Amino acid sequence: MKPAPAIAAKKALTMYFTKIIILGGATALLLAFVPAEGQEIRIAAAADLKFAMEELSLKFEKQTGTKVNVTYGSSGNFFSQIQNGAPFDLFFSADIEYPRKLETAGLAEPETLYEYAVGRIVIWTPRDTKVDVARQGWKTLLDASVEKVAIANPEHAPYGRAAVAALQKAGIYEQVEPKLVYGENISQAAQFVQSGNAQAGIVALSLAVSPAMRDGKHWQIPAGMHQALEQGAIVLKDAKNKNAARAFLEFVKSAAGRATLTKYGFEFLSGKKDEKKQ
Numbered sequence: 001m002k003p004a005p006a007i008a009a010k011k012a013l014t015m016y017f018t019k020i021i022i023l024g025g026a027t028a029l030l031l032a033f034v035p036a037e038g039q040e041i042r043i044a045a046a047a048d049l050k051f052a053m054e055e056l057s058l059k060f061e062k063q064t065g066t067k068v069n070v071t072y073g074s075s076g077n078f079f080s081q082i083q084n085g086a087p088f089d090l091f092f093s094a095d096i097e098y099p100r101k102l103e104t105a106g107l108a109e110p111e112t113l114y115e116y117a118v119g120r121i122v123i124w125t126p127r128d129t130k131v132d133v134a135r136q137g138w139k140t141l142l143d144a145s146v147e148k149v150a151i152a153n154p155e156h157a158p159y160g161r162a163a164v165a166a167l168q169k170a171g172i173y174e175q176v177e178p179k180l181v182y183g184e185n186i187s188q189a190a191q192f193v194q195s196g197n198a199q200a201g202i203v204a205l206s207l208a209v210s211p212a213m214r215d216g217k218h219w220q221i222p223a224g225m226h227q228a229l230e231q232g233a234i235v236l237k238d239a240k241n242k243n244a245a246r247a248f249l250e251f252v253k254s255a256a257g258r259a260t261l262t263k264y265g266f267e268f269l270s271g272k273k274d275e276k277k278q
Contacts, residue, residue: 039244040067042087044078046094046231047152047187048119048159048204051211052264053092059260060251066244074185076156082107082236089239090248094119094186095158096232103234109242112235116252117266119229120205121162122218124193133200133219138170140200140219141179149179150192150201158229159186163202165226205265230269 045053050072057068075093082091082102091108093099096115102108123140125133133140141149152160160182167173181197183189186204190213193201208218233252235245251257258268 039065039241040069041089041239041241041244041248043068043070043090043092043248044082044086044088045070045072045092046075046078046158047072047185048094048206049092050187050207052206052261052266055260055263056252056257059256060248063251064244064247066241066247068248072185072187074152074157076158077185085238087238087240088236089241089245090233090235092116092231092233093158094229094231096230099232099234102236107237109235109237109239109246112246112249113232114234114249114253115230115232115269117231117261118269119159119162119231120220120223120265120267121159121166121202121226121229122205122208122220123200124190124203124208124213124216124218125200126193126196126216129199129217131200133217137219138172141167141176142172146199147179148181148192148198148200149176150181150183150189150198150203152186152189153182153184157183157185159202159204160189162226162229166202166221169225209265228269231266 043053053070057070060066061068075095075098078086078091078093079098079101082088091099091102099108099113103110103113123133123137125131125140130145131140131143136143140146151163154160154164164173167176181192183192187207189201190203190207192198193203194213202221205220207213208216233249235242235249239245
């Protein structure tokens with residue numbers, strides 16, 4: 001027995017609207033996580049991230065069509081700039097305390113603070129340096145041929161503070177201090193050594209293994225000789241493209257993002273992922 005025409009029509013109409021609802025829901029989900037092509041996000045990034053961030057940005061742009069505009073500098077300077085209204089969407093700091101303070105002050109989006117990596121420091125010398133830094137370690141900095149040692153300014157650069165702490169822990173800070181020259185950030189400190197204005201430097205491992213510096217020689221400073229360089233990122237309250245900023249942060253959290261950070265010597269604290277306000 002065939003169903004009445006009215007009942008059949010009603011069933012067909014119900015199925016039609018059900019499909020529309022399902023498709024509409026799926027489309028909404030996709031739009032929520034995939035930024036529209038043509039968008040742009042502005043990132044303030046610690047200088048140690050220069051090469052890793054360039055690679056992350058290119059991959060993200062290719063996947064989403066969203067342009068990533070990155071400015072590099074010292075975390076402390078960016079912290080001050082953001083407090084004064086600097087126009088960034090995301091802040092990647094070499095010290096997680098800076099974004100933590102921004103969250104506390106209400107200058108960042110709640111529940112977006114993320115510890116993305118732990119940095120390491122090394123003593124780096126050019127390839128043609130006579131001192132064998134891999135064998136000499138700390139003694140490299142005491143060698144008579146090393147007249148200048150470059151580090152980032154410890155007043156506002158986390159990598160500079162780590163360098164000073166490690167020198168003090170090694171018991172040679174007073175001997176090395178007269179040789180120190182300070183870069184505005186860790187990238188500039190590395191440039192001092194590359195250009196010959198310093199014969200050695202305490203720089204980020206992420207820079208030492210980059211294409212620009214990997215032909216040099218380095219010795220990795222034991223992690224226990226300074227406070228861990230826990231690095232954090234956060235979406236800022238005044239971000240113009242919050243959805244795109246959140247999407248980029250999710251990309252950094254992904255397996256592909258973490259693989260890129262690992263490639264540049266960054267490490268991860270086991271068991272620690274998202275940072276939330278207690």
